[in-house]
Amino acid sequence: MAAAARFTVVGGGLAGLMTTIKLAEAGHQVDVLSLVPVKRSHSVCAQGGINGAVNTKGEGDHPDIHVKDTLRGGDFLAEQTSVKGMCYAAPGIIYLLDRMGVTFNRTPEGLLDFRRFGGTLHNRTAFAGATTGQQLLYALDEQVRRYEAEGKVTKYEYWEWLGTVKDESGRCIGSVAMDLRTMEIRTFPAEAVCLATGGPGIVFGRSTNSIINTGTAAGRAYMEGALYANGEFIQVHPTSIPGEDKLRLMSESVRGEGGRVWVPKKKGDTRNPREIPESERWYFLEEKYPKYKNLVPRDVATREIFMVCRDLGMGLGGRDGVYLDVTHIPAKTLDAKIKGVMEIYEKFVGDDPRHTPMVIFPGMHYSMGGLHVSFESDPRTHTPVDGSPVNQSTRIPGLYAAGEADSAFHGANRLGANSLLSCIYSGMIGGPAMVAFAKNQTTSAAAMPEKHFADAKKYWQDRFATIKQMNGAENPYQLAKELGDVMTENCTVVRYNDRLKKTVERIRDLKDRWNRVNVLDTGVVANRALSYTNQLWNMLELGEVIATSALLRDESRGAHYKPDFSLPEPKTKDPREDPSWMDQWRTRHEKWAKTTIATYASQGPQISYQDLPTPVLDPEPRWYA
Known part of the structure; x- marks a missing residue:
């Protein structure tokens, strides 16, 4: 490989931008392909925060506890090597983002503030109001723009990735993409390609995903020889509001700040919720899960809401819907912590959630499954080996995946605020892996026959x-x-x-x-x-x-x-x-x-089952009561 090689990153969200940063800081050229302007990538929609066991609140939190919560929340189906690496890297990632200028909320003492999210008993989630994804995306894009100004990064916005270019051995040596404005089709030679293209939410019609999230790139990579892992694990977020075009997420941060889920105890009660006294409200999550209350993992909360509405017929007005109530929290506090969510509800429903309980119902939100990627585990630390070309690699040599497009970090259920972390961490280890892969090749992609x-x-x-x-x-x-x-x-x-x-x-x-x-x-x-x-x-x-x-x-x-x-x-x-x-x-x-x-x-997908690697943590049943 020449001193400065050319790589391609597909996707301009957090995973794609972090991969780009790692490639560019190593001195290489990067082509970034994005369906939309980078700042409109779906990461911009993330609301609640990013996890890291920083323990500023003196609760005794530790990355080992973060590992256990993540593995337990994912019902012990996650790739444990990658999870441990991610959780141990998390505090440093949060401080890195802080130094990049992310406007994280702070305590009165000036420390980074952290809130609780589901599946944990610790305040572990750093946040920037309720627009954390936007703040992180903009911060990473500012870093990418530095390299763009130096000529190391070229952005191709409004370009769609169509598929790989392969040599005789099946190695990925580039991509084919299409300009969505002119419909021009061209090739992009690359020593390695990373797909950081998000999830397949639009396969489900309406979801909390952006309407660009069709999963098309992962689908095509699968058709070209990559493996697709754990496709059945689809997260339905417990709190969303319907829309004609898509579902709008009401972030878990609402419950993290004290939001309560309830329905009237009397079936079919049509009174205004503000007229229903406390004694006539059924806080069903708090009653069944007194330890975690409204912050049980998302799959648990979703099934409970589904059961209350569909099986018991206790949904609001006999229909699908329960209250998510923050009216007991001062409006000033809500605006300081979760104003973005309040504004979304007010804009699309018309009611002010500061004074009227929100009506929510579960909606498709995230795919734990994705392109199967591999890791090289350090036998001493049980974390990914730094700079190994194996990390984040798909079955197609030279093709990598990161972020929601891969399947490694969340097992059977993702814990809230682990998604932004997994996007950034997978980019941090994926970029160096691509460089290492290219160094190990005897012939560079740029020197391959034009015929390919x-x-x-x-x-x-x-x-x-x-x-x-x-x-x-x-x-x-x-x-x-x-x-x-x-x-x-x-x-x-x-x-x-x-x-x-x-x-x-x-x-x-x-x-x-x-x-x-x-x-x-x-x-x-x-x-x-x-x-x-x-x-x-x-x-x-x-x-x-x-x-x-x-x-x-x-x-x-x-x-x-x-x-x-x-x-x-x-x-x-x-x-x-x-x-x-x-x-x-x-x-x-x-x-x-x-x-x-x-x-x-x-003739259809051929399904097999792969044993999990030797676990970092022995499995145990999940219970949250």
């Missing part, structure tokens, strides 16, 4: 020419709506095998109907329908992976909940004191404590 790039470019030119001629009776946007409806109905909170089988069949029918779509627009400039029709196929492929993986995993774990395969309630408050129940749990855990691996095949 010309052939890849022609493939995509021909594909889009074919799509442009599609004039069937099917509307791609209608197919996407039907995909979202069936995925939301059957692959979110509660899952049943008969419905999952029908979901897989339905997706296969949608794939068949895709061949008869009408592209709707044959223009040569800014043709969104042309781009979306191609993306839709990748969404269908991911939808089939998610539904098939959920069908085959016959257990309940984290966000994947099958009542037909759930263990009975233990007879004791602490399940470890019920020997019979523990025997059942151990048997179930030994069978299913494995990573779901999906391999692409034209």
